[in-house]
Each structure stands twice: as C-alpha cells, then as structure tokens.
Amino acid sequence: MVPNDATATAATWHPNPRSADPSEANIQLAALGSMPLTAYSAHVVLILVIAGPGGGLHSMAAWLWMGLGLILACTVWALYRGRGPLETITARSARAMAAGTENITTAG
Numbered sequence: 001m002v003p004n005d006a007t008a009t010a011a012t013w014h015p016n017p018r019s020a021d022p023s024e025a026n027i028q029l030a031a032l033g034s035m036p037l038t039a040y041s042a043h044v045v046l047i048l049v050i051a052g053p054g055g056g057l058h059s060m061a062a063w064l065w066m067g068l069g070l071i072l073a074c075t076v077w078a079l080y081r082g083r084g085p086l087e088t089i090t091a092r093s094a095r096a097m098a099a100g101t102e103n104i105t106t107a108g
Helices: 024-033 036-051 060-080 085-101
Strands: none
Touching (some): 024 060, 036 060, 036 085
C-alpha cells in the first residue's frame, strides 16, 4: 500500500512488513536488500552496457550514479510490486520443485 500522506509510517508500506521496526530512514536500503539477486544482475548488465565486455569502470561518478539508480529503482519496485523479479522467479521455481518432490517415494 502506498502512503497517502506524509504521516503514514514505514510499516504500512514497507516491502517486508514482517521485519522488526522498519524506519523511514532505511526504507531505501531495505528495498535494495529485499532483492539482492535482481540488483546484482542489474549492476552487472549496467557495467557491461557502459564499459563493454571485459571493460572496467574507473569513474567514481559512474559508480555513484549506478548505486543511486539501483537504490531508487529497487525502492520504487518494492513499493509498487513487492519482491524483485528474479527473486519471484526463484521462489516460484523452488515451490514448484518442492511440490514435485512430494510425489516421490524413497526406496527402502
């Protein structure tokens, strides 16, 4: 749920409402931390796009803008969509595999 006014607390719209005492000061980092696989993959793709294969980024400005962009993108995604896209795929795959093992009997 997105807050309607400035008085809404972080607990009403935090991407993980089960976490202990989320505060508005760390909501952006919590959002980034709630989707590490997505953020890491986006970071790798951005580096490949900007620097090319085998290239490296030596500009602190590039790292700063990528970091701020990832924090912003993850915060917006977490507010409107919840879990990161790669985390969602991973969770669904794990549930499907776990459900498939219920029908397997062990020999013994």
